[in-house]
Amino acid sequence: MADPIEVPFTRLDVEIPDYKKSDGTKVSQPFSIANHELFRRDTLKSAGEGDGERTDYFKHHLVRIFEATGEPVPYRFIDHHGRKRSMDGGCLKFVGPDGQNVAEFEYENGYIIAVAPKPALLALYSDLSSVATDIEAILQSELIPTEQKQLIDARIGQGKFRTSVMSRWENRCAVTSCDLAAIVRASHILPWRKASNAQRLDPENGLPLVATLDALFDAGLVWFNDRGEMLISQSVLDNQHDVIGKKRTLARQPGERMRQYLAAHRRTYGFEH
Known part of the structure; x- marks a missing residue:
């Protein structure tokens, strides 16, 4: 035809x-x-x-x-x-x-x-998904405005999500104990694109990390086991480990729900099968 x-x-x-x-x-x-x-x-x-x-x-x-x-x-x-x-x-x-x-x-x-x-x-599904793209998706959703604002705040590491995450770690980086608020970010453990809206707002799905660690964690180049010990991808060369610092353990052991998020983060980046 x-x-x-x-x-x-x-x-x-x-x-x-x-x-x-x-x-x-x-x-x-x-x-x-x-x-x-x-x-x-x-x-x-x-x-x-x-x-x-x-x-x-x-x-x-x-x-x-x-x-x-x-x-x-x-x-x-x-x-x-x-x-x-x-x-x-x-x-x-x-x-x-x-x-x-x-x-x-x-x-x-x-x-x-x-x-x-x-x-x-x-x-x-984007491998290049940006904060701007995620926010636009939230704004196009059928959620009521207050729910949209909660999610937007959580996506940029602000609002109630940040406050709750920071308070759980005494307003310090969970690894370095840095308390300089300007460089400590509330990072999602289970990546945004894989999380439900409830998980995106769950403070147990967050870690306060200084900017360098936040970027490495978000890229799947460092991750944490159930004991809170940091593991480093082989993609990070030995001569680049100085940017991570010497302290490589969470300041306290994660609870059960956070361990589930940490395990999901490892699976996302192929470090747990």
């Missing part, structure tokens, strides 16, 4: 790994290799709500492509291996305006030709 409009395949130098289920089996690809039909918004059909690992894969790689190119992702494209790809109709429906509404469609004569993730989706 001939295409109703001319939509070429855009060459993208982005590698898309084949999708496999968690049990290792191959299934139809969310970025299809076999079917390249064009879709109109009203012809997208799929059962269910789109919650699952296949849709998560689609969302993740939609964001990856968008960030790699800086442009809305073409519905049709050629991948890193020279294969022609297009987007699965069900996945499009799940992320689109008639589904979870986390992506915007671009149209030509009523046919979908490109897809752009919205801030809420970028905040969840």
Whole structure:
């Protein structure tokens, strides 16, 4: 069947790994290799709500492509291996305006030709997610203004979240005991993009750290075991350890809930399996 409009395949130098289920089996690809039909918004059909690992894969790689190119992702494209790809109709429906509404469609004569993730989706799946992106996602949420303000304050390490985190550690860095407020930050243990709103506001999911340690911890280059002992990634060379300092243990042992957050932080960065 001939295409109703001319939509070429855009060459993208982005590698898309084949999708496999968690049990290792191959299934139809969310970025299809076999079917390249064009879709109109009203012809997208799929059962269910789109919650699952296949849709998560689609969302993740939609964001990856968008960030790699800086442009809305073409519905049709050629991948890193020279294969022609297009987007699965069900996945499009799940992320689109008639589904979870986390992506915007671009149209030509009523046919979908490109897809752009919205801030809420970028905040969840972006490797480059910024504070500004996360705040925009909060402002676009359906939360009431007081809840939005609480989350925005928590995202920038201020407000009730900071006050509660700091008070638990006597208004000092949890490692160095520095009490210079201007350089001590209330850092989330479980990364923002992986936390629920309740976890984002939980002071047990926070550590007060001086700016250098905060940056290293946030990047997953240092982490803490259940006893509060700091461990350092091999990516940090021995001659760079001076920036961390000599004291490398939390000032007090973490409680049970904080240990759960610390374990989740380690898993996030591949240090606990």
